[in-house]
Amino acid sequence: MKFSCRRTVVSIPNGPSELAVKEAAWGLARYAAISQDNGLVPIVEPEIMLDGEHGIERTFEVAQKVWAETFYYMAQNNVMFEGILLKPSMVTPGAECKDRATPEEVASYTLKLLQRRIPPSVPGIMFLSGGQSEVEATLNLNAMNQAPNPWHVSFSYARALQNTCLKTWGGRPENVAAAQEALLLRAKANSLAQLGKYTSDGEAAEASENMFVKNYSY
Template sequence: MACSSLVKLNTSSSSQLSFTNQRLPSSASPRRVSIVRAGSYTDDLVKTAKSIASPGRGILAIDESNATAGKRLASIGLDNTEVNRQAYRQLLLTTPGLGEYISGSILFEETLYQSTTDGKKFVDCMRDENIVPGIKVDKGLVPLPGSNNESWCQGLDGLASRSAEYYKQGARFAKWRTVVSIPCGPSALAVKEAAWGLARYAAISQDNGLVPIVEPEILLDGDHPIERTLEVAELVWAEVFHYLAENNVVFEGILLKPSMVTPGAEHKEKASPETVAKYTLSMLKRRVPPAVPGIMFLSGGQSEVEATLNLNAMNQSRNPWHVSFSYARALQNTVLKTWQGRPENFEAAQTSLLIRAKANSLAQLGRYSAEGESEEAKKGMFVKGYTY
């Protein structure tokens, strides 16, 4: 993403509130009406969120669009066909014992409606392993007019009816990904648009029985220090929770999918897992209410081992939420390269998925060691300007 100029974030944003002991005159006091959202779904939403945020388990994200799935398949010499996409996702979702480490899996719409070659629905395969089916509901990023060459996420039109259909098909949680770019400022407009879109999506999802994963990804692109990432993350999450509250979203029935607070991918100094944990947990404790049941981190282009080490460091202390993972590439990279599209590698690829899932399960419990990890698992996967 090219940026026309560096726009300094306005730290006097409305999300940075100042409180005093002075009271407004009664005539000026806004009347706050308490609204209970999500109707008859509320108890189920809370139950689902707690199930996904269960000890030692996290989320496997396999919600790549068909175009992105094609890039993954091309890396091992396979054509981007529905048959090949189905075969790869069958490999993942039929891995025996996966539910011991994975509590939920985010699917692309195509996958939600697919079955195995034996005719068993993927959602039923997941239920058999006590894995909650989830669904990607956003329609992708498009340019944001009036911004510093930034993006906004589309997909609110028709979301209610689509969500109702996804619920009928077996989905019980949803994912909406928008992004914030530090090299692009970010502009106050882009931050507000990201926060408002996430809040509207979350409210619509809850009204249709789906636990919303709230994901404003702060991209790794840039050469900024970790302090700058912290500054932006704090402002973004303040704005997000401001609008979640405005939309009467039930906090106990959501999950978060934040980026870890790290230096920009092109920064001259890499941060240790302990430093990443310190800055990330500081941001979360300042911005995220303890009512939120789960923090499911994205990997954002980190290597498999790096993402796991950072998660493990965050679980060395007590946290008010379940701190876990929602990884795509950081769970799939070795799996894909082991499989190579060959039937004879099917079981070996499933074994490699279990190894990665177990490693992150241990990290969620604060018990992971990188001893014995392969060189492949240590390779970074950051791609500048990466698009899904």
């Protein structure tokens, strides 16, 4: 089995406009259809950027629009929902919002969004971390898996798996073993989180380091 992946990003400050949402959704839908036509499993990745001072309600509002349009256009393009994986961002407040959300609040809003917008035929939802700290991303995933849902809710993290590992390594050969151990610890933590069995007891301080980068570009 072969996969393809396409990410589209939507920024909340000063928007997004209806045209921006439609263009983002249409691009993802065409990519998914073309991938399936060529025997690939498309990983559909609509990301709501963390930039901004908005609260979690505003993120929820925008994400509903983006996901509704994305699945509408995928249906228009005859995408088989059973043959995709969804890789979205979680519903969180903007990174500069003064009111932070608990893992339970993030889980509640994110699962409500899934239930309203995602067909249960989608076989897997693999969340991206989007600049959250390693511990924050793991705690939020864990909270989601402590509530019933019809999907396999898992993770497809980059920075939230690699940050401590890369800092531990620092490009020095003598640090390779310690870096591998750091990576293994994060992988085990998120493996437990996708079962709803993770606790943050004993986590190192660097794992709580915020990784948000304003105006981050891929």
